[in-house]
Amino acid sequence: MRATVLVRPKAGILDPQGQAVESSLRQLGFSVSGARVGRVVDLELSAPDPASARATLERMCEQLLANPLIESYEIELSGG
Amino acid sequence: MSGERPRIAVLVFPGSNDDRDAAHAVDALGAEAVPVWHAEPELPDVGGVVLPGGFSYGDYLRCGALARFAPAMGAVARVAAGGGPVLGICNGFQILCEASLLPGVLRPNASLSFVCRDVDVVVEHEDTPFTAGCGGKTLTIPVKHGEGCWFGDAALVHRLEAERRIVLRYAGGDNPNGSVADVAGVVNKGRNVLGLMPHPEHAVDPLLGSTDGAPLLSGLIEAARTLPAVVV
Numbered sequence: 001m002r003a004t005v006l007v008r009p010k011a012g013i014l015d016p017q018g019q020a021v022e023s024s025l026r027q028l029g030f031s032v033s034g035a036r037v038g039r040v041v042d043l044e045l046s047a048p049d050p051a052s053a054r055a056t057l058e059r060m061c062e063q064l065l066a067n068p069l070i071e072s073y074e075i076e077l078s079g080g
Numbered sequence: 081m082s083g084e085r086p087r088i089a090v091l092v093f094p095g096s097n098d099d100r101d102a103a104h105a106v107d108a109l110g111a112e113a114v115p116v117w118h119a120e121p122e123l124p125d126v127g128g129v130v131l132p133g134g135f136s137y138g139d140y141l142r143c144g145a146l147a148r149f150a151p152a153m154g155a156v157a158r159v160a161a162g163g164g165p166v167l168g169i170c171n172g173f174q175i176l177c178e179a180s181l182l183p184g185v186l187r188p189n190a191s192l193s194f195v196c197r198d199v200d201v202v203v204e205h206e207d208t209p210f211t212a213g214c215g216g217k218t219l220t221i222p223v224k225h226g227e228g229c230w231f232g233d234a235a236l237v238h239r240l241e242a243e244r245r246i247v248l249r250y251a252g253g254d255n256p257n258g259s260v261a262d263v264a265g266v267v268n269k270g271r272n273v274l275g276l277m278p279h280p281e282h283a284v285d286p287l288l289g290s291t292d293g294a295p296l297l298s299g300l301i302e303a304a305r306t307l308p309a310v311v312v
Contacts, residue, residue, distance in 0.1 A: 013187075013231070014187075014190060014229075014231075014258070016188055016189070016190050016191070016192045016258075017188060017192065020192055064141070064145060064146075064149075065141070067142060067145070067178070067185055069184070069185045069231070069232075069233070070185055070187065070231060
């Protein structure tokens, strides 16, 4: 089973990286506001069904992939 | 651990780069530094631990996030739980936060710039082994980090202040990284684990411009000397 984990800085958390990206995009002439930079983790795992895969991925996020103090995460599963 | 020269473990992770400076400082201040490779599941007979600065595991994922799972960290947690003194410097602070041995988390500097300079650090509380000998001073100690912006939410900061656990703050106007509440160093509830971004091990010799780091490290050594042996 393939999974993608999206890790984002939580709302309200200062994201200087996002601010730097936003200001660079503006310098390039793009009209943007509120850029935030997170992280994508693509992985493959074996699990009997999507529900247990999701439960396992949540444990991965809580223990390592995200720091719950400052980051939120989102799990996307795709079959096979 | 007792005796004339208490033994202090200095952990070495892949990517640590201040471990030798830390060992040198600990030796110079009257203890015996014992380097311990991160893969060791147990520590030798030591009275205290230093987690040095550097870039353990390349700072991959988040600073300290991978190092916290090193086998030696289980032993460090046992030392901490047993009341033994544990000092995390810079990357060591990041690791202790990720390991939940200290509160909060270290994030990229607000400026996004690596900062390398002396800072003035105010000793807010002296009732820890590390700060007992600091005499209410302002310490001048170098920082050198890209990710030293300590973060805790308002509730956490409030609790830490009530518990007098923010023991080191950057002096007014001298916050190099944008840390919340000017936090430079915090202790655990038992006050035997301290993490700080400034590098006391780089400030123990007048040749290097300051000796203000010496009292913090001497406090660790004194605690290692006087506390009963910690079984790990």
